[in-house]
Amino acid sequence: MSTESRSSDEAEAPRPGAHVPWRRKGPIELRRRQTQQGTADQHLLDTHGAGRFVHTDPWRVMRIQSEFVEGFGALAELGPAVSVFGSARTVPGSPYYDTAVEIGRLLATRGVAVITGGGPGSMEAANRGAVEGSGISVGLGIELPFETGLNPWVDLGINFRYFFARKTMFVKYAHGFVVLPGGLGTLDELFEAMVLVQTGKVTSFPIVLVGSRFWGPLLDWLRQTLVSEGMISERDMDLVGVADTPEEAVKLVLAGFEEDERRGGMFGSAEEEWADADETGWYGRPEQLGTADGE
Numbered sequence: 001m002s003t004e005s006r007s008s009d010e011a012e013a014p015r016p017g018a019h020v021p022w023r024r025k026g027p028i029e030l031r032r033r034q035t036q037q038g039t040a041d042q043h044l045l046d047t048h049g050a051g052r053f054v055h056t057d058p059w060r061v062m063r064i065q066s067e068f069v070e071g072f073g074a075l076a077e078l079g080p081a082v083s084v085f086g087s088a089r090t091v092p093g094s095p096y097y098d099t100a101v102e103i104g105r106l107l108a109t110r111g112v113a114v115i116t117g118g119g120p121g122s123m124e125a126a127n128r129g130a131v132e133g134s135g136i137s138v139g140l141g142i143e144l145p146f147e148t149g150l151n152p153w154v155d156l157g158i159n160f161r162y163f164f165a166r167k168t169m170f171v172k173y174a175h176g177f178v179v180l181p182g183g184l185g186t187l188d189e190l191f192e193a194m195v196l197v198q199t200g201k202v203t204s205f206p207i208v209l210v211g212s213r214f215w216g217p218l219l220d221w222l223r224q225t226l227v228s229e230g231m232i233s234e235r236d237m238d239l240v241g242v243a244d245t246p247e248e249a250v251k252l253v254l255a256g257f258e259e260d261e262r263r264g265g266m267f268g269s270a271e272e273e274w275a276d277a278d279e280t281g282w283y284g285r286p287e288q289l290g291t292a293d294g295e
């Protein structure tokens, strides 16, 4: 590049041979005052700076990484599992609570582990059902300002600091979602799952909404507003199924799972999945296919 065509930023860059303080830290190059940050060893050994260092972004990246490592390690051998979502405020003894207990129990008796957010309400209920059904009861807790801790029915619990690391576990280790009535947290989890299926980041992943009375108005809005305004396609409405009983919910969520097992594994070939898409309505669209494992 000629000197004339350089941008003003580039014009400030040191010419070869010009003396400017310069350091390299792995892939990062530092010049001038940026070189005066001290070395990693200095930060580690300097007792005055130690407290501040743990609040830096590189340190946070290590913590984030460790959450993935811990989560992958703890759940790698879980076997077939379904994630169950629903309100943290569902009251024990209420119809929604009892429904969640029964869903957890039915999944457990079918040999399917139950994964929840590990909190109170419908999460606790589903974990309780899993224990009552002699199954595996998993809780992926989240550190919140108002600490609630893992519910007492969690047998395998992991506490996360970061929502996004925790969310990865819900999807990576489950073969489908059951979504009970809930508030913002539940809606967040539902829509994230729908987007992952819609965009082909996960495949053969049934999402079952429990309670047509509760979910009906939302589904009507999706159809009447999002579909009619062209924001989603009519086929996107097939990303979710609706059930009104625990038996129906478990049957729907395991139908996709059993279909997948019949094909010989967690992820049958993408081609096969798309070929079946019209019949089952569970799968996204071939033109949106990313990679089967979402990476």
Ligand SMILES: C/C(=C\CNc1ncnc2c1ncn2[C@@H]1O[C@H](COP(=O)(O)O)[C@@H](O)[C@H]1O)CO
Pocket (backbone or CB within 6 Å): 084, 085, 086, 087, 088, 089, 116, 117, 118, 119, 120, 123, 141, 142, 144, 148, 181, 182, 183, 184, 185, 186, 187, 189
């Ligand atoms: C609000 C209360 C406790 C909060 N404790 C939670 N512990 C674990 N996971 C939670 C908690 N709150 C929300 N979640 C996640 O969101 C979904 C429920 O949120 P909603 O807004 O109640 O629908 C749930 O699936 C969790 O993953 C005590 O009242």
